Amino acid sequence: MTENAVQIDNLVKYFDGRCVLDGIDLQIPPGCIYGLLGRNGSGKTTIIRILLGLDSPTRGQTLLFDRNSLQLSAHDRSRIGYVAEGHHLIQHYPVAKLIKLARGLAPHWDAELFDHLINTFRLPLDRKVKKLSTGMRAQLNLALALAANPELLILDDPTLGLDTIVRRQFLELAIDLIQKQGRTILFSSHILSDVERIADRIGILLAGKLVVDCPLDQLKNRVKKIRLIFPQSAPTDLHLTDIVSQQYDNHELILTVANWNQQKQNYLQTYNPTSITEIPLSLEDIFIECTNPNPATLTIEPQGDQPC
């Protein structure tokens, strides 16, 4: 049996009596690029912190390479690279000292790659980390994580605060890494075009629950936005399951439906609309629909066992 790079079983986390994560189950096989999405405060960073053993779960467990996150050995940790939201490096250290420290801790340090990255980013080695710009800190954080040659790279909103050029550079590096065989990436970001570009599986967190967990293509096929035009007033009592949102405008009805299939399309035909057109949805549109404050219903059921 192959080991999962990431496995989360019934993860529950409370902060001061407030439920932040409510029974999350997730598996990420090796080689998968997983985009974890959610609004601010939805629990993305908490999941990542628990995965890395920086925080403990209230209930449930998380495993990295089939090893409990709270019992990861130094060898297990050497297989993981992490780029944190806000880039939590040791701020009062000069860059060169921080690099020396990270190099001393990494058993598989790729000096060639690191030198290449440092030269590409033109990072000033004598400056203190806190004196670097946000972009430079992100680049340093990424360079340190990549040079350790990780099998699993966890990126927690790494492009936050970066300009377009640096963001693009950052993504290209991530794509380079992906092309190396067997690398797994867990990627959380608010810039959905970035996620759409590299992820092959998507998870969406909503109110502490993982409401979507499926391949990106499947998500796009399963969530549809449909415009229906009726000869008379649009019906208000549609008995259709999985409606995420609906907007009425006299003769027009715009529906967003999860778990879309032929059966649902046939059912809508029974209302005799004059036209049914599909409005194309980007990942960002799907995300906005899915994280609507009052979604009528939302759980995207994966079709069969489809790995990345």
Place this chain on the structure above:
Amino acid sequence: MLTLIKRESQSLCLYLALPGLASIILAILFYLEIARRHQFSPYSPISNSMYEFFWVIAFCLPPLCAGMGLYQMLADRTHKISAFLLTHATTRSRIFLARLAVGLIAVLLLSLFWPAIFAFLINKYPRAIPGAMEFFMPRLIILTILNLTCYSLGILLGLYRNIRIALSAGIFLTAILITLIAIKGFTLTPAILLLLIAAAITRTWQKFLTRPL
């Protein structure tokens, strides 16, 4: 592990620079004073000076050691050092062990510096300080254990979120221990202090392994 020990040592050097320098200056003054008195009256006892110096050390070192423990843990939290280290190939236990090892060695160096100075002076002026070895050495050993106790309490209190409470509790506990010594003299059972050290380190370790970083 070596990288972690090196990092901890460098970090602690900043804290130890001032007390280290102060200790050296104090030791030189101490030596000069004893030498001066010995020069004027080589056969009269000069142990009073040694007592005075001894009490200065006894009152200064324990708070310094408690402060060192507090500093290690507070600096760690302020600069998110363990959070950074833990995202590399290491574990919480290793981080803690490296910190503890460096801290204990620093306390021992700081504490054993004084018995060394006393031993040197007693050897140099044996007639001037009759019975000094028997008097000072057991007390300096107790003082070393007291320093280790204060350091252990310091690292434990440094884990608490509220810096003011941690500092106040550190000062309070150190004051209690020093007062105990002042009242009861150096007859305090080392076993009690050793028990305190073991309890504080165990609790700190357990807390460090489970707290959010």
